[in-house]
Amino acid sequence: MPRHFELELDQLRTMLIRMGSLVEEQIDFAVKAMTESDVALARLVIERDKKVDEFDNAIDQHCMRVFALAQPVAIDLRLLMAALKINNELERIGDIAVNLAERVEPLLPYSDFVKKTPLREMATAAREMVKHSIDSFVNNDPELAKEILISDDAIDSFDRETFNFMIKKMKESRDNIEPASHMMIVSRHIERLADHATNIAEDVIFLVNAKIIKHHAYAPDSQ
């Protein structure tokens, strides 16, 4: 591949890293806005999603150009394929941040209720998975990627716990129905965040090891 295309591949990595940082921050802000009932912060998250979309488009265009003009093979080909997939996952993560931010206003009357849920802990765990998945890409680290695959189970547990907690709350009082419904959806969004992080981790493993490991169950000592 001619040198100027190698530089384009470097640029591609940089764009993905910057997009990763942006969506990580969007998640942080969205969770903060929710737990602290911060409407202004929620609006910022919604507004900034435009930037996430801009990255999405720019990365897609960039990849298409390199595919067409450089006919990449081997590791270059895998980088481009991984970039397209990771781009897609990051854009979805950005959408989740918006979904969370959009719940802030409807949940304003229920700030006490929100504060009592184990939301923050679950959100932190999911956010760490997202961060590590992006780090595994930045550092070409399939070992870190594998660890992420295993931690998805904990998030699924949190989600089930939250669901059961909300059912309990709804049974306790009709007044809890509205906030509990919102929180079940919020919990599902956060569980989805973790899924996207595992998808990114799988894409990193594909990129580095040229192994496709999607759709497998993971045991702690597998691979």
Added chain:
Amino acid sequence: MNTNGYKIRTHGLSLSYGSKLALNNVSLDVKPNHVTALIGPSGCGKSTFLRALNRMNDLIEDARTSGEVLVDNINVYREDVDVVELRKKVGMIFQRSNPFPKSIYDNVAYGPRINSVHDTKRLDEVVESSLKRAALWDEVKDDLTKSGLALSGGQQQRLCIARALAVNPEVLLMDEPASALDPIATAKIEELIYELKSNFTIVIVTHNMQQAARVSDYTAFFYLGKIIEFNETKTIFTSPKEKQTEDYVTGRFG
């Protein structure tokens, strides 16, 4: 056919031109009815290796060959091997097409004629079927008396393929068959290779990696007279095992 299913096997094949070692202990197995591509930088030995398969290197004065080349389980370097018969069975197409200064018909009929086929009807059949199999018949059938040299580059190359096919080879060795051709003529040759492989075993040397990727089933990467990696083409171009191979196919070599 070898009992283990390979058309050609080389064992420890080495070749020197004088004191220069061009092939260093090369062992390769070529599957029948598949296309095997040989890639590598200039001077890596791929063309030398190709020529060794039908003993074309015998024509080079200071070339010394050791090791074995088995075609259908018979070592072609044995004393009692008829080299002319070998070269009918294992035909060669060169980079620069070299039709004889004769008519199209006589180019293709040449091989059968020197093999004592003189019956006109039989020759007509062989010429037609060879030109058809080389995807040239439709373009030349209206005037087979035209000189082979009056054809375009791409047509000349297909004429050379027809000529090779006329003597019923089992293997076709192609040394950069499309490198002197424009993209359309190249595409026609590549299409032809794809069609031919169901009836022949093809080994092709190419310096064009995209071509190797497009036409071949297996690829051997040569460097400094050795095979660095040999695998299914899709693996060489998606996840090669050796760093040198990866550096070469991604264009980072040298």
